[in-house]
Amino acid sequence: MSRDTVAPSHSSTTSKHSVDAEKKAAAADAQELPYSPFSAKTRAMIVIITALTGLVSPLSANMYYPSITKVRDDLHTTQSAITWTITAYVIAMAVFPLLWSNLADFIGRKPVYALSMLIFTCGSVGCALSRSLTALIASRVVQSAGSSAVQGAGAGTISDIYPREQRGTALGIYYLGPLLGPCLGPLIGGYIGQDVGWRWVFWVLAIWGGVMMLLALFVLPETHRRMVSKKHRIQPVNIPPLLGLKDNNPLLDIATARYPVIALSMLHFAMLFGTYFTNATAQPLAYEGIYGLSQGMAGLCFLSSGVGCVVGSISGGRVTDLLLKRRRRELEAAAAVDAERAEEIKVSAETRLGAMWIGTGVFLCGVIICGWLLEHKLSLAGVLVTQFFIGGGMAFTFQSLGGYVIDVFPTRSARITGVQNFWRSAWAAVIVQLFPTMYTNIGWGWSYTVMFFLTLMSLMLMQFVVFRGSALRERFGPSADLQ
Numbered sequence: 452m453s454r455d456t457v458a459p460s461h462s463s464t465t466s467k468h469s470v471d472a473e474k475k476a477a478a479a480d481a482q483e484l485p486y487s488p489f490s491a492k493t494r495a496m497i498v499i500i501t502a503l504t505g506l507v508s509p510l511s512a513n514m515y516y517p518s519i520t521k522v523r524d525d526l527h528t529t530q531s532a533i534t535w536t537i538t539a540y541v542i543a544m545a546v547f548p549l550l551w552s553n554l555a556d557f558i559g560r561k562p563v564y565a566l567s568m569l570i571f572t573c574g575s576v577g578c579a580l581s582r583s584l585t586a587l588i589a590s591r592v593v594q595s596a597g598s599s600a601v602q603g604a605g606a607g608t609i610s611d612i613y614p615r616e617q618r619g620t621a622l623g624i625y626y627l628g629p630l631l632g633p634c635l636g637p638l639i640g641g642y643i644g645q646d647v648g649w650r651w652v653f654w655v656l657a658i659w660g661g662v663m664m665l666l667a668l669f670v671l672p673e674t675h676r677r678m679v680s681k682k683h684r685i686q687p688v689n690i691p692p693l694l695g696l697k698d699n700n701p702l703l704d705i706a707t708a709r710y711p712v713i714a715l716s717m718l719h720f721a722m723l724f725g726t727y728f729t730n731a732t733a734q735p736l737a738y739e740g741i742y743g744l745s746q747g748m749a750g751l752c753f754l755s756s757g758v759g760c761v762v763g764s765i766s767g768g769r770v771t772d773l774l775l776k777r778r779r780r781e782l783e784a785a786a787a788v789d790a791e792r793a794e795e796i797k798v799s800a801e802t803r804l805g806a807m808w809i810g811t812g813v814f815l816c817g818v819i820i821c822g823w824l825l826e827h828k829l830s831l832a833g834v835l836v837t838q839f840f841i842g843g844g845m846a847f848t849f850q851s852l853g854g855y856v857i858d859v860f861p862t863r864s865a866r867i868t869g870v871q872n873f874w875r876s877a878w879a880a881v882i883v884q885l886f887p888t889m890y891t892n893i894g895w896g897w898s899y900t901v902m903f904f905l906t907l908m909s910l911m912l913m914q915f916v917v918f919r920g921s922a923l924r925e926r927f928g929p930s931a932d933l934q
Contacts, residue, residue, distance in 0.1 A: 509632020607865025623768020814844025822899020
């Protein structure tokens, strides 16, 4: 042995082994701690309240749509002008979740829910009392600003209380709120507007918002993991650091689109939701104009899509959870053979996307068939069947994509969901505004065909994420500490 080489002492080697043993023991102790301190019943209650609050935004976006001609006549305006009450709402729905999601990470979920529902209730009262188009548009923006908080913070709440392998099922229940809104809104609003007038649509929404505010204040517990960890012993995972106000910049959240996997995911979100939302707003025109249904009966037809959303959302969440669990079992079996890999079991985030093509495929079949049935004024029953597939396919795909972006940003779940909502709502605002011109000039069939190919293109691009997502994240970011 040369003079310059120092052999490691027995004491230093022993010390190193001792440190390693302590780390392993600490990790084992952490795994024995609960992920969340709340009981199963309490977590189920949190999911239900979050889903009901999440229903407020899309419900109020669509609930008065069947009465839009009555609103136009009552306020003495034009069809193109009254459309801005929808477009302004959707634009606000795209922007404000970014602000609410950042605030929810700073002060907690509970106060954000309560404050946002108070603002929503005030906006709904303003809509009910509006005597001019300007007042109605302004009140709709306030209404949207309040109702949109849960669009981002809701997914953060689910991530707070459920680990990865259980999160998909819970997200499936939560997403029922945002996805059922475009279906239930015209149904409820159609009969209310038909029987007691369009202003009562907004009075009903004001009552709903007040009830949700009281639930947030007196029933819903705080779930933010950083705040919960100060009061309870929980697993030290997915606990975001406390950031200053200067770090809570929505523009930085939007800039996550610089990552290829996020850009492609947001593109697919946008194309999918834009087509879904446009279809939902166009259906009353088809039911009343082509099939001669009454306002109330036209709203009743939305049950088909609603049932599809329920089936797709619950089954989609369950399937993504099963994919994660199956992959983890495969890695654990391999680790049992190779002991050196036992500490490297990390299920890739892209695992959750394994069945996404099923949901989008069902959705696309429903879209293209529906468009040409409407074009040739064929069977109403056939149209209702396609609406079931559109709702089910959309909801199924949402579980895969929504869970994926949360897995990539586990400590920023509310904020990345706010970003997702921004891109999908921004495109929905554009395509909804364009659609009346489209179907007037090229007809129902070709309008739906255009949306079909836009969504198909985004699905094909998503295959880069499905098969090469892990490599793309290693090269371009972001990295995810998955367990």
